[in-house]
Amino acid sequence: MSDRSQPLNLWQVFFAVVKRDLLLAFRRRQDLANPLIFFVIVISLFPLGVSPEPAFLATSAAGVVWVAALLATLLSLDAMFRADYEDGALEQMILTPQPLFLLVLGKILAHWLVTGLPLILLSPVLAIMLHLDESLLAILVLTLLVGTPVLSLIGAIGAALTVGLRVGGVLISLLILPLYIPVLIFGTGTVQAAAAGSEYAGFLAIQGAILMLALALAPFAAAAGLKISASN
């Protein structure tokens, strides 16, 4: 960006996008807090709505935390590309000589850093409130650490496809939630296997495999989606 004659290398572009998105997110701190507050409120609904019984909560804690994390991520997805789409920055990104999927990956990383990571940091506290066994806390955090990047990656596809639409928010849920289900199943499956005292490394390995698959393919799909949305 300083020297116009030198083209930027790929990593510089990638980190420029991450830095820009983090800066933009930091300037609108309230928007950052909203999914987190939503996360906490959804989790507090379960003991109130279903049963405050500690034994029941302990068995369902992992699932509740996971479902809440999934919904909170979903809530934040619509904003991923919308501002860029509306002010024209997205078109400039598409026109850059660097491959679009790399820029998209940068935006996904920034999205995960401002939504996924805070959710993970908050989750042990909420899991303790749900009476999750303390030996399982680390495993729950581990599953979220492997799983929430997948939520951001797959979510980017839905956000990219719906960015040009007025009804984006609801439609994203419809497009993306079915694809989130395997992530949810293996995320909670890992914790449940550990709770039952059986081997959970296999579940974790499948989660890792899903992450690698999403990491390799989702940026391309999201980039294709953005090009389609921008051409409209």
Next chain:
Amino acid sequence: MWSSFKRWFHQWGSPKWFYERSLVWSRWLGVIALVCIPAGILWGLLFAPEDYQQGNSFRIIYLHVPAAVLAQSCYVLMAAAGFVGLVWKMKVADVVLKSAAPIGASFCFLALFTGAVWGKPTWGTWWVWDARLTSMLILLFLYFGVIALESAIQDAITAGKAAAVLCIVGVVNIPIIKYSVEWWNTLHQPATFKLTEKPAMPMEMWLPLLIMIIGIYAFFGYALFLRSRNEIIERERRTLWVRELVERESAA
């Protein structure tokens, strides 16, 4: 050889060519469906032998298995059409994708519904959250997503491309459904049909099922061609050949 294949393939890029040819194809498929479905249903429900464990309740297989098989292949077809549409920008592929989605969703629902009805006498419950049923439910949600995305985007070409991307992404679910009964221990029985092996059921039970599957596929093709033809006429309404067609039809 190669050039004649290329010519054959490029014909599919013309909605007019597809519209003209598909009338005959849809009629043939309609006839096959009209013969096979009643024959398969009657044979299966009235004449096939009883199952030694499940008695007469197994007969719902003659609707359940064809619907389930079709729901999965319809999604694969949509993903393939989406791929063709994205790569070669064929209008017909977009049209086929859009027209197939509601049909596939209906058959997916039918498979889930008949499965629930079958589950009640056999497993003692309408629904279990096992891998095969859950992944089939996900497939239904994926169909809903494609239909919703198609109808949310005004511009037909953009809608087609967006739906194509979604279909290709969602196709990862298909192998999960297919192999769920082998990878996980589930209540659901293993696949009824395997191309490579001899069927486990006797010929008198298996043959009507095969006829039903052929009939359902023919019906799917028939319905798909009808819907695609309507869609093509609507999308190409400003072209000369549609105008001429309408004038000829209204004159006759």
